[in-house]
Amino acid sequence: MKIIVDVHGGDHPEEVVKGAITALNQEKDITLILAGKEEEINRMLTGLSYDASRLEILPATEEISCSDEPTVAIRTKKESSLVLAYNRLKDDEEVVGLISAGSTGAVLAGGFMRIGRLKGVSRPALGPVLPTLTGGKVLLMDSGANVDCKPVNLCHFAVMASAYMQAVEGVKNPRVALLCNGTEDEKGNAQVKATFPLLKQMPSVNFVGNMEARELLSGDYDVVVADGFAGNVALKSVEGGVKTVTSTLKAGIKSSFMAKIGALFMKGVLKNMKQRLDVNGQGGAVLLGLKKTVVKVHGSCKASAVVGAVSQVKKMAEFDIATAITNGLAEMPALDFAE
């Protein structure tokens, strides 16, 4: 099994390479392909020990940055690490997935333009895997790839995200909730109200009802389905809420001698909290619905996120998530998808 890693596009290519090598040393049955500037990669590999027979470099001369217009960049930067990586992902049957820390827009555009959709999928979607209060994970799908959605899209997100939670997290019969402004069945905007009865009728989805955004990380749900706009708002608001508390706490500690001493005593707890809430360490956001899997790690990610992402791609391939998704969609009853 081969996995391709786009070295460029993020803030710390050396962390991407370091993470890839750590993953290569942990997973003995994979081959990694590093797409990027050969000289730079070789320099970054210096001093690292690994099984060279399972590492390949796919040389590129360009990179796509966050300031590039995504679709234009995919079309014109033909020698960029991301485009070459996508071409290889498409053409090489042995390559099962791609990992990139590059511009989300470019990663999405590349996926849509170079890799086809799976049969039956109306819209591929992107979702982050978030840590929950009970120590588990929750997949929020979509979180920004599709800002305008129809009910049928949300139903497909439910099938795809359920397959992911089974494949990677080993969750049997994942609990799927619909992001809403209340928990009652009759709550929601027009889109949610139209989607609710459809999800109820889907045999391949364990739909547990509407949920309020404050319960996103409660651990009561394995999958939360939303259109990309509302999902993005939820994701970033949670981030904002977390940041507000941690910033206020940090500023408080800085401003008081007593609190500084207190923080020393609490060091273990604070570190533990940081780790538990660190999305970075847990892999990346998954792009589902394409013929091959793509994981987008954070632009400023550390090596550990890349290690997590390799594990995500590997588990999805071993589970054969593509077949799980197409089977799940094929089982869908003839629903009335009119709006």
Place this chain on the structure above:
Amino acid sequence: MKIIVDVHGGDHPEEVVKGAITALNQEKDITLILAGKEEEINRMLTGLSYDASRLEILPATEEISCSDEPTVAIRTKKESSLVLAYNRLKDDEEVVGLISAGSTGAVLAGGFMRIGRLKGVSRPALGPVLPTLTGGKVLLMDSGANVDCKPVNLCHFAVMASAYMQAVEGVKNPRVALLCNGTEDEKGNAQVKATFPLLKQMPSVNFVGNMEARELLSGDYDVVVADGFAGNVALKSVEGGVKTVTSTLKAGIKSSFMAKIGALFMKGVLKNMKQRLDVNGQGGAVLLGLKKTVVKVHGSCKASAVVGAVSQVKKMAEFDIATAITNGLAEMPALDFAE
């Protein structure tokens, strides 16, 4: 100036009464009307000292609970404290506003059904006033009263919320942002994309562009405009994020002896943080766009929130927010509000 307070419907009527009396003692030029069960109110007033000539009881025999269907309750529970309070608000020119800790649905329904809309307002809206990282406030409008919106509604929210920030927070030329999935002008779902150019053209709105949900509490904006669905998701996600950190922190402190000692040293900082992030202490969510002002305090609010709410209502009346809103709307250019 008279302000009416609905005593029932929330979890702690005695806190509502206590807060009302504290406000009455602070604000020497107002009269408060407590709507509720007379015997209960008299019992709650026992032992409190106040100027009885500025306190009136509006006797009610029923209350509306959260399990009541809002519009049905407003229509049928004619002797409830909320309905009687709304009737008085409507009929008595001297009464400038209403405060309730009751069911949000019933408070909204009562407002829409008993109090008319201001001239030119397409949709009244509800917004919480949130604390920001820089020590200021931000008004998120709408946060749930209108889950399906048109661009014209969002433009009206901008005018109304700007008037509030001027009236109550004394912010000159409030910075208005549109809740979006990115900061770039061209970002957004269809609704945001249609609203953006309209807000740009409004002379009475200091529109500063799109914002990401993670910046909601940053202090960079005074008003954040959203449809009630996205606004609700943002509000509750922030709450969820804050809760996640504080719960994780609390559990960590509980589980370690060292951390418990640390928490003692950090007592001041932790208390200060709790106060700063406490929406409860800062008043309530404002319902704007009706002929009179309504403030909805949290169902489980403490007395301090009611004190804040009285101050909100008083300031809005002194500023004559109704005229500010109608003038702001009258200044709107003939925009193309087609979708």
